[in-house]
Amino acid sequence: MTTPNGDRSDRSPWNWLLIVPIILPLLPFLYNSDEPRLLGFPLFYWLQLAFIAVGVTGTTIVYQMTKRRR
Amino acid sequence: MDQHLTEIVIFTVLFLLVSGMGFVAARWRRPETLASLDEWGLGGRSFGSWITWFLVGGDLYTAYTFVAVPALLWGAGATGFFAVPYTIVVYPIVFLVLIRLWSVSHVHGFVTPADFVRARFGSPTLALLIAITGIVATMPYIALQLVGIEAVLKSMGVTGHLPIVIAFAILAAYTYQSGLRAPALIAFVKDTLIYVVILVAIIAIPAQLGGWDSIFDAAQAKFDATPAPGDGILLNGNNQLQYVTLALGSALALFLYPHSITGVLASKNRDVIKRNMSALPAYSLLLGLIALLGYMAIAAGVKPIVTEGKPDNNTIVPQLFDQMFPDWFTGVAYAAIGIGALVPAAIMSIAAANLFTRNIYREYLKPDASDADEARVSKIVSLLVKVGAVLCILFLDTGFSIDLQLIGGVIILQTLPAVALGLYTRWFHRGGLIVGWIAGMTSGMLLLYNIGNPATGKLHFAGSAFPLEKLGLDTTMTIYAGVLALAVNLAVAALGTVVARAAKVADGGDATRPDHYVADQGDPRVKDLDLTH
Numbered sequence: 016m017t018t019p020n021g022d023r024s025d026r027s028p029w030n031w032l033l034i035v036p037i038i039l040p041l042l043p044f045l046y047n048s049d050e051p052r053l054l055g056f057p058l059f060y061w062l063q064l065a066f067i068a069v070g071v072t073g074t075t076i077v078y079q080m081t082k083r084r085r
Numbered sequence: 086m087d088q089h090l091t092e093i094v095i096f097t098v099l100f101l102l103v104s105g106m107g108f109v110a111a112r113w114r115r116p117e118t119l120a121s122l123d124e125w126g127l128g129g130r131s132f133g134s135w136i137t138w139f140l141v142g143g144d145l146y147t148a149y150t151f152v153a154v155p156a157l158l159w160g161a162g163a164t165g166f167f168a169v170p171y172t173i174v175v176y177p178i179v180f181l182v183l184i185r186l187w188s189v190s191h192v193h194g195f196v197t198p199a200d201f202v203r204a205r206f207g208s209p210t211l212a213l214l215i216a217i218t219g220i221v222a223t224m225p226y227i228a229l230q231l232v233g234i235e236a237v238l239k240s241m242g243v244t245g246h247l248p249i250v251i252a253f254a255i256l257a258a259y260t261y262q263s264g265l266r267a268p269a270l271i272a273f274v275k276d277t278l279i280y281v282v283i284l285v286a287i288i289a290i291p292a293q294l295g296g297w298d299s300i301f302d303a304a305q306a307k308f309d310a311t312p313a314p315g316d317g318i319l320l321n322g323n324n325q326l327q328y329v330t331l332a333l334g335s336a337l338a339l340f341l342y343p344h345s346i347t348g349v350l351a352s353k354n355r356d357v358i359k360r361n362m363s364a365l366p367a368y369s370l371l372l373g374l375i376a377l378l379g380y381m382a383i384a385a386g387v388k389p390i391v392t393e394g395k396p397d398n399n400t401i402v403p404q405l406f407d408q409m410f411p412d413w414f415t416g417v418a419y420a421a422i423g424i425g426a427l428v429p430a431a432i433m434s435i436a437a438a439n440l441f442t443r444n445i446y447r448e449y450l451k452p453d454a455s456d457a458d459e460a461r462v463s464k465i466v467s468l469l470v471k472v473g474a475v476l477c478i479l480f481l482d483t484g485f486s487i488d489l490q491l492i493g494g495v496i497i498l499q500t501l502p503a504v505a506l507g508l509y510t511r512w513f514h515r516g517g518l519i520v521g522w523i524a525g526m527t528s529g530m531l532l533l534y535n536i537g538n539p540a541t542g543k544l545h546f547a548g549s550a551f552p553l554e555k556l557g558l559d560t561t562m563t564i565y566a567g568v569l570a571l572a573v574n575l576a577v578a579a580l581g582t583v584v585a586r587a588a589k590v591a592d593g594g595d596a597t598r599p600d601h602y603v604a605d606q607g608d609p610r611v612k613d614l615d616l617t618h
Contacts, residue, residue: 024603025181033177040170041333043325049318055297059319063169064373067366070173074180074363082356 029080036070089241092407095416096241096423099278100252103271103424107259107431110266121456122196125264126439126463127351130191134360136269140432141348141361142368143272145339146172147226148233148426151279151375156398158379162308162316164324166376167332172369175336176362183340183362184355185508185602192601192610197436198346198504199444205507207593208515209448214522215500216444219343222497223437225489226342227470228477230426230433232399232487235478237419239390240403246479252423253430257471260431261464265351268431275428278421280371282406286381286418287374290409294384300377303384313540318380323561327550330565338498338567341505343436344429354606378402385409430471438466488546492533495549495567499525502578508602513578514585515593521578529570536566 039045046062053061114131116124123130132140150168157165186201195201198219203212231249238248259267291297301318308316315321320328339345352358382405390400406418442463447454454462477485503518513521535555538547550563585592 025184030181033180036177037174040173041329043320043328047320047325052298052301055291055299055301057301057318059163060166060301060373060377063166063173064370066170066173067369067373070176070369071363071366074176074359077180078356078359078363 025081027077027081029077032073032077036066036073039069040066089243089412091412092241092416092419093243095413096237096420099274099417099420100423103274103427104255104259106270106274107256107267107427108262110259110270111263113263113266113270119264120460122439122442122459122463123194123456125460126196126435127347128265128269130351131353132269132351132357133353134357134364137348137352137357137361138364139272139276140265140269140351140428141345142365143268143275143425143428144344144348144432145365145429146368146372147230147429148422149226149229150372151422151425152233152236152399152402153229154372154376155379155382155402158304158376159382159401160316160379160398161313162304162318163320164315164328165379166373167328167335168376169369169373170329170332171335171339172372173366174332175339176366178336179340180359180362182505182508183349183358186346187349187352187355187358188604189508189597189601190350191606192604192608193597194610196350197343197440197443198341198500199440202503202507203444203448204596205511206503206513206515206518207595208519211503211515211519211522212444213448214519215503216440218496218500218522218526219440220437222493223343223433224470224473225477225493226344227430227433227437227474229487229490230430231474231478232483233426234423235483236397236399237403237422239392239397240400240407241419249478250475252427253471253475256427256430257434257468260434260467260471264464265347265432265435268428268435269351271424271431272428275421275424278417279425282414282418282421283371283374285414286378286406286409290378290381290385290405293409294381300380300384304380307383324550324563327563327565330568331549334498334565334567334571335494337501337505337571338494341497341500343440344433347432347436347439375402378405381405430474434467434470434474435463437470438463441466491546491549492530495529495533495570496526498567498571499529499574501571502575511595512582514582514590516585516590517578517581517583520581521574521576524577525570525574528573529566532566532569 040063046059048059049057051058111119114129116129119125154165154168189201193204199212199216202215203209234249234252291300294300305318308318315324349358379401382401385405385408387401387404387408389396389398390404403419406415410418442459446462447459451458499522502513502521532551534545536548536551537544541547549566551566551569552563553560
């Protein structure tokens with residue numbers, strides 16, 4: 016059995032971008048504070064919810080940049 | 086019960102509606118026959134981005150999560166919010182891993198993670214251990230879905246176990262008939278209902294409670310008034326390490342659960358998975374907002390329902406809805422939670438059944454099983470699994486199921502070296518992985534056994550936060566027991582590998598090739614791979 020494009024791989028420098036949304040939410044000193052509040056939310060809550068956007072951006076960029084040309 | 090009549094009627098109508106959908110699902114995207122695991126157990130491996138989004142979202146973010154996470158915030162505050170970092174980091178972590186798993190499973194026709202391990206390491210024993218771990222970790226998870234339904238029923242004044250038994254009997258019947266197509270179709274209704282309910286809740290409830298500022302202030306005031314040292318709307322010096330290790334450990338565990346892998350393998354190509362890694366965090370936002378319902382409950386002065394002298398914190402969210410919403414909408418919200426339990430329960434029972442069929446029945450009982458045999462056995466086992474879950478709830482204390490689920494998270498992590506690292510490297514010796522698994526399981530159990538909670542008087546299995554001082558460290562910090570056990574597992578597996586190589590212990594063969602891990606839809610597949618040789 017052979018695979019047509021034997022040389023293809025998942026390697027790409029863009030993959031390193033995925034590190035950012037993995038590391039950020041695991042650093043409590045960034046967000047473990049009440050002030051500043053945003054719309055009544057303490058920093059602890061709004062910043063962690065904002066990290067969701069960082070995650071989405073990271074995975075979207077990596078997906079778009081590593082798409083295979085058909 | 087009378088004052089809940091409107092709620093009960095709406096709940097029942099919606100519940101019956103989705104049950105009907107569950108039976109009809111057998112004809113949805115109809116295959117020639119459902120008599121194979123590819124069709125019954127994986128929906129034909131044909132789901133596109135939208136279906137996968139609803140299916141996997143409905144699978145990972147369970148009814149129990151929606152009830153238990155706000156209950157955690159209600160009870161202890163910030164530590165319960167770990168669910169948010171957990172469900173953020175998981176997607177970038179598994180982004181590259183899952184597409185490799187999908188590809189190699191596509192080429193070889195794998196249905197379970199243990200199938201992969203069997204072929205990769207040439208070890209039926211290791212595959213058996215992986216399969217048993219998966220089944221044991223999944224069973225209490227199914228039982229906990231019943232806890233979600235129970236919380237809602239209690240809030241409607243419905244007591245006794247009969248309604249739950251009926252609900253699960255219906256669920257069992259349509260899963261038996263339609264397989265994975267049933268939860269995939271129902272997930273559309275479930276998730277739509279949940280999104281609507283939560284959107285209304287986060288707009289309407291804070292307005293009635295004087296805004297978010299006063300909600301957080303009320304929560305802070307409650308925690309200030311309690312003697313417990315670990316609570317509050319922020320973390321303290323002792324629980325930060327626990328917070329991040331629990332988030333990370335849970336993220337590493339999530340896609341090792343058989344039911345998550347079932348959802349992934351049911352998608353039709355690699356792009357579907359990649360797109361979903363970007364789209365699934367929408368559920369994380371939802372979960373973050375749902376978590377805050379716990380604080381809203383504090384601000385609204387909601388009290389949990391007390392049965393036999395014990396307050397049931399899981400009733401906090403249903404009670405909040407009952408207090409803040411008109412009856413008809415409370416009914417909709419309850420239905421969302423109730424139906425929300427059905428989707429994951431169905432997928433979990435399918436995943437557990439597939440593990441039994443592929444890695445126990447076919448491996449040890451009937452090596453020449455046909456596709457139809459496999460589907461038949463899986464269907465029957467999926468029924469047995471649900472009966473087991475109902476028995477858990479009927480005869481065991483609910484607290485026991487929660488303990489088991491806690492243990493489940495720790496033990497499923499012990500399959501990481503073989504399943505997740507195995508996708509990248511064949512360095513580990515099968516013997517090393519087996520002794521690593523034994524060491525990880527043993528140390529995980531020991532750690533959990535030694536976690537007590539003085540506040541509740543519970544001496545063992547009282548949580549997952551292991552105090553580091555018990556290891557002789559001079560600190561008051563706690564850490565998630567799962568990651569400690571995983572570290573032991575990895576160290577022993579590596580050591581075992583080196584020893585086994587030095588002693589020239591025979592290693593298994595590897596049936597996979599590097600290009601199998603990057604194959605995509607349309608690439609050639611190994612048909613009828615014979616796992617018995």
